[in-house]
Amino acid sequence: MRLQDxxxxxxxxxxxxxxxxxxxxxxxxxARLLRHGPGKMAEIFRWDWxxxxxxxxxxxxxxxxxxxxxxxxxxxxxxxxxxxGIGDLIDSICAAPDRVVIHEDLVPSEIFRGMGLAPFMAExxxxxxxxxxxxxAEKYIDIAENEGTPPDTCSLPKxxxxxxxxxxxxxxxxxxxxxxxxxxxxASYTILERELKSPCFRLDIPYNFYNDRAIDYFVSxxxxxxxxxxxxxxxxxxxxxxxxxxxxxxxxxxxxxxxWELIRQKPAPMAGEAIWLAQLxxxxxxxxxxxxxxTMKNILKRTKKIMENGGGALPEERYRAVxxxxxxxxxxxxxxxxxxxxxxxxxxxxxxxxxxxxIDVSSPDSMLRSLAQIIVEGPMARHTRGPAENFFDxxxxxxxxxxxxxxxxxxxxxxxxxxxxxGMFRERCREREIPLFIMNYDLxxxxxxxxxxxxxxxxxxxxxxxKAEPLL
Amino acid sequence: MNQAVIPDFFxxxxxxxxxNLVDQAQEQxxxxxxxxxxxxxxxLLSLDGVFPIRVRAPGVxxxxxxxxxxxxxxxxxxxxxxxxxxxxxxxSLDGWVFAASCDHLRRLYDNLDYLxxxxxxxxxxxxxxxxxxxxxxxxxxxxxxxxxLAESFGVDASPQALSRSIKEHNxxxxxxxxxxxxxxxxxxxxxxxxxxxxxxxxxxxxxxxVMDELxxxxxxxxxxxxxxxxxxxxxxxxSHCDDPGYIDVIEKTGGLVVxxxxxxxxxxxxxxxxxxxxPYETLAGQALANISCPRMMESFQARVDxxxxxxxxxxxxxxxxxxxxxxDTWGVESGPMVQELRKAGVPILKLERExxxxxxxxxxxxxQAFLESMGK
Ligand code: SF4
Ligand code: SF4
Numbered sequence: 001m002r003l004q005d006x007x008x009x010x011x012x013x014x015x016x017x018x019x020x021x022x023x024x025x026x027x028x029x030x031a032r033l034l035r036h037g038p039g040k041m042a043e044i045f046r047w048d049w050x051x052x053x054x055x056x057x058x059x060x061x062x063x064x065x066x067x068x069x070x071x072x073x074x075x076x077x078x079x080x081x082x083x084x085g086i087g088d089l090i091d092s093i094c095a096a097p098d099r100v101v102i103h104e105d106l107v108p109s110e111i112f113r114g115m116g117l118a119p120f121m122a123e124x125x126x127x128x129x130x131x132x133x134x135x136x137a138e139k140y141i142d143i144a145e146n147e148g149t150p151p152d153t154c155s156l157p158k159x160x161x162x163x164x165x166x167x168x169x170x171x172x173x174x175x176x177x178x179x180x181x182x183x184x185x186x187a188s189y190t191i192l193e194r195e196l197k198s199p200c201f202r203l204d205i206p207y208n209f210y211n212d213r214a215i216d217y218f219v220s221x222x223x224x225x226x227x228x229x230x231x232x233x234x235x236x237x238x239x240x241x242x243x244x245x246x247x248x249x250x251x252x253x254x255x256x257x258x259x260w261e262l263i264r265q266k267p268a269p270m271a272g273e274a275i276w277l278a279q280l281x282x283x284x285x286x287x288x289x290x291x292x293x294x295t296m297k298n299i300l301k302r303t304k305k306i307m308e309n310g311g312g313a314l315p316e317e318r319y320r321a322v323x324x325x326x327x328x329x330x331x332x333x334x335x336x337x338x339x340x341x342x343x344x345x346x347x348x349x350x351x352x353x354x355x356x357x358x359i360d361v362s363s364p365d366s367m368l369r370s371l372a373q374i375i376v377e378g379p380m381a382r383h384t385r386g387p388a389e390n391f392f393d394x395x396x397x398x399x400x401x402x403x404x405x406x407x408x409x410x411x412x413x414x415x416x417x418x419x420x421x422x423g424m425f426r427e428r429c430r431e432r433e434i435p436l437f438i439m440n441y442d443l444x445x446x447x448x449x450x451x452x453x454x455x456x457x458x459x460x461x462x463x464x465x466x467k468a469e470p471l472l
Numbered sequence: 473m474n475q476a477v478i479p480d481f482f483x484x485x486x487x488x489x490x491x492n493l494v495d496q497a498q499e500q501x502x503x504x505x506x507x508x509x510x511x512x513x514x515x516l517l518s519l520d521g522v523f524p525i526r527v528r529a530p531g532v533x534x535x536x537x538x539x540x541x542x543x544x545x546x547x548x549x550x551x552x553x554x555x556x557x558x559x560x561x562x563x564s565l566d567g568w569v570f571a572a573s574c575d576h577l578r579r580l581y582d583n584l585d586y587l588x589x590x591x592x593x594x595x596x597x598x599x600x601x602x603x604x605x606x607x608x609x610x611x612x613x614x615x616x617x618x619x620x621l622a623e624s625f626g627v628d629a630s631p632q633a634l635s636r637s638i639k640e641h642n643x644x645x646x647x648x649x650x651x652x653x654x655x656x657x658x659x660x661x662x663x664x665x666x667x668x669x670x671x672x673x674x675x676x677x678x679x680x681x682v683m684d685e686l687x688x689x690x691x692x693x694x695x696x697x698x699x700x701x702x703x704x705x706x707x708x709x710x711s712h713c714d715d716p717g718y719i720d721v722i723e724k725t726g727g728l729v730v731x732x733x734x735x736x737x738x739x740x741x742x743x744x745x746x747x748x749x750x751p752y753e754t755l756a757g758q759a760l761a762n763i764s765c766p767r768m769m770e771s772f773q774a775r776v777d778x779x780x781x782x783x784x785x786x787x788x789x790x791x792x793x794x795x796x797x798x799x800d801t802w803g804v805e806s807g808p809m810v811q812e813l814r815k816a817g818v819p820i821l822k823l824e825r826e827x828x829x830x831x832x833x834x835x836x837x838x839x840q841a842f843l844e845s846m847g848k
Contacts (some may be wrong), residue, residue: 150797152797161804187803187804187805188581188768190808194808202769204599204601206597206609207595207598208572208595217605224605384575387595388586416576420542420576422577423542423543424582
C-alpha cells in the first residue's frame with residue numbers, strides 16, 4: 001500500500017502551493033550536492049541508495065497528500081527538513097572525505113563534530129531509504145544472507161551489512177561503534193570493519209546504567225575514544241567547538257520539550273511525522289546541528305499556531321496513540337492512514353521519547369558526562385539494554401503523560417530482545433486495561449509481512465478492540 | 473582389548489534437569505545455585521555452603537508456554553529452560569545467577585523473574601571488552617555477587633575463602649584436563665560424546681560428589697589401550713552444546729570429536745585458574761581474557777586464532793561450527809569465521825541447530841558429506 005490507497009485531501013490553492021514549495025526545497029537540498037563537482041557526483045551516484053534517496057520527495061507527497069491547512073504545512077516543512085538533514089550528512093562527507101567517521105546509531109556523534117570530523121551514521125541508509133522505496137532493502141538483506149548472516153537476524157543491521165558488502169559506503173578514516181542496541185547490531189560491525197577496511201573503535205556501555213558508577217565507566221570509554229580518534233584520524237578535540245555543538249543541541253532539546261508539553265493537550269496541536277521522523281533524523285542522526293535546532297523551533301512555532309487557531313492538528317482527533325519499538329520503515333504511511341481512517345493521532349514513538357538531559361557545558365568533563373548520560377539513557381538503548389522494567393516503565397509513563405487511548409507495539413520479528421518482552425507486556429497492559437496492539441512486521445523487509453497485511457492487522461485491532469468506526 | 477566406557481553414574485546425572493546428587497547435597501544443608509553462562513565463575517558459586525549447577529533442559533519436547541512469553545524467535549536453549557521452569561522443574565534450586573551476556577539470556581532472566589520469581593536472582597553486568605577498566609568493573613561485579621551470596625546464604629565470600637574454592641576447582645580442572653589431553657592421542661580412549669557426558673555431568677552436580685568417580689575413571693582410562701576407530705578428527709566449535717547426543721551423531725558417522733571450543737566444551741573451560749591472594753581480580757581477568765565468546769566485541773581474530781591453534785594441537789582434520797538458531801552473536805560472526813578458517817586451509821562445516829536435537833538423519837547426512845569432502 002502506498003499513496004494511491006490514501007485519500008487525497010481536498011487541497012486549496014494554498015495547500016497546493018505548500019506542496020510545491022517544499023518539493024522545490026527538498027529537491028534543492030539534494031541538488032546542492034552538485035557543488036562538489038562532476039567527479040564527486042559520479043563517485044557518489046554509483047551508490048544505489050543515494051540514487052534512490054534522490055527521489056525522497058515521494059516521502060513529502062505522503063505527508064501533504066492527505067492533509068490540509070496548517071497541519072499540511074507543518075508536516076511538509078518537517079519532511080523537507082528531514083530530507084535536508086540527510087542532504088547535510090552527505091554534503092559533509094563530500095566536503096571532508098579524509099575526515100569521515102562511520103558510526104553506529106547509538107554513539108555520541110556530537111563529539112566527532114567537536115573534533116572537526118564528518119560523522120556518517122551507517123544505519124541511516126537502512127532507515128531512510130526504505131521510507132522512500134519500501135522494498136529497497138531486500139536486495140541488501142539478501143546480499144548479507146548470501147555471505148552467511150542468518151535469515152533471522154534483524155533486517156536493519158543486515159541491510160547495513162549488505163550495503164557494505166556491496167561496496168556502497170563512503171571511504172572512512174575510522175569506524176566507531178558500541179555494544180548497542182542489541183547483539184545483532186553489535187555483531188554487524190565485525191562485517192563492517194572487514195568490508196570498510198577502516199580501523200574500528202568500540203564503546204562499551206554497561207547493562208545497568210542508572211548509577212554513577214556506570215556513567216563514570218562510560219565517560220572513561222569516551223575519553224579513550226577521543227584519544228583513539230586523535231591517533232587514527234586528522235580530527236583533534238576542540239572543546240570550544242564541542243561546546244557550540246552541545247549548546248545547539250540544548251536549544252533543539254528545549255524546543256522539543258515544549259512541543260511535547262503542548263501536544264499533551266486534547267486535541268493535540270501536532271502529530272505524525274513532524275514529531276517522530278523529525279526527531280529520528282535531527283536528534284539521533286544529526287544532533288547538535290543548526291538545522292536540528294531550526295527544525296525543532298519551527299515545528300514548535302507551527303504547533304503554537306495550530307493551537308492559537310483552536311482545534312488540533314487532525315481534523316478530528318478520536319484516539320491518541322504511541323508507536324513503540326522501531327518505526328515501520330517499510331510502511332511510513334501507517335499513521336497517515338490511521339489518521340484518515342480512524343482519527344488516530346500519533347504523539348510519540350520509541351525513538352522520539354528520550355530522557356535526554358540538557359548538556360552541562362561548564363567544562364569538558366561535564367559535557368562528556370552529559371553526553372554519556374544521553375547515550376546510555378538514549379532511545380532504544382534504554383529499552384534494549386537493562387532490565388525489562390526500563391521498557392515497561394517508559395511506556396506506562398507515556399501512556400499517562402500524553403493521555404493515550406492505546407499502545408501500538410511494532411512487533412518487529414528480527415528484534416528478538418523486544419519480542420521477548422511482549423508476553424509480559426501484554427499481561428501488564430491487561431491488568432491496567434490498556435488496549436495494546438502488537439503488529440507483526442519486519443522493519444525493512446516487505447516479504448515477511450507486506451504493508452497491506454500490516455494495515456489489515458491495524459484495521460482488525462481498531463474495529464474489534466477499539467470498536468472504531470471508519471471515518472471514510 | 474581394553475576399551476573404556478563411561479559409568480552409568482555420569483549418564484544418570486544427565487537424565488534429569490535436577491538430579492539426585494543435588495537433592496542429597498541440599499539435604500546436607502548446601503544451597504544449589506543455577507547458572508546459564510560461562511561468564512558466571514564456578515569457584516564463586518562453590519564457596520563453602522553453596523554449589524553451582526549449570527542449567528540444562530533435558531527432556532524438553534516443545535516450548536509452547538515459553539514461546540508465549542519469550543516468543544519463538546529467541547534461542548531454544550533459553551526457551552527450553554523457561555519451559556521447564558514453568559513446569560516447576562527448577563523450583564528446588566535455591567537461586568539463579570545470570571550474566572548480562574547476550575540478549576536471550578537477559579530476557580530469560582526478566583521472564584523468569586516475572587513468571588516464577590526465584591528467591592535469589594542475580595545479574596552480573598558483563599563488559600563487552602577486555603582491558604584494565606573492564607577488569608576493574610568485572611571485579612566489582614564479582615565482589616557484589618560474593619556479597620549477595622554472603623547476605624542470602626551466609627557463606628564466607630572473603631578473598632581467602634574464594635582462594636580456597638579456586639584451589640578445589642583447580643583440582644577438578646586438573647583431572648578433566650588429564651582426560652582431555654588423552655584426546656590428542658592417535659587413538660584416544662575417550663570419545664567426544666564420552667567427554668561431553670563427563671563435562672556436563674560434573675557441572676550439573678556438586679563437584680565433591682563426582683570427584684571420586686572422575687578420578688577412578690581417569691585411572692581406568694590411563695590403562696585402556698584402545699579407542700574407537702574413526703575416519704576423521706573433528707573440532708567442534710560454536711555456541712552452547714551440552715548434549716552428548718549431538719556429538720554422538722557426529723561420531724556414529726565416523727568423525728571423532730577431539731575437542732570442543734564451545735561455551736560448554738573443553739576449550740577454554742579447563743584452563744587452570746592462577747592461585748594468588750587477589751582471587752576476585754583473577755577470576756575477572758581470566759573471564760575477560762579466556763572465555764572467547766562472540767559477545768566480546770574486539771576479539772574476532774582472537775577467536776579465529778584460538779580455533780586454528782586448537783586444530784593444530786588436537787590434529788583435527790576439520791571443524792564443525794554449530795550455532796544455535798536465533799543466536800545473533802554466533803550467527804553473524806559465523807560468516808566471516810568460515811571465510812577465515814577456509815583461508816587458513818581448514819575444512820569447515822557450518823551447521824545451525826536447535827537446543828533439542830530434532831533431525832538426527834539430516835545431521836548424519838551433512839557430516840557424512842563433510843567427511844567425504846575431506847577425502848576421509
Ligand atoms: S530493531 Fe531491534 S534487533 Fe534491530 S537493530 Fe534495533 S534493537 Fe537491534
Ligand atoms: S554463547 Fe556466550 S553468552 Fe551465550 S552462553 Fe556461551 S559464553 Fe555465554
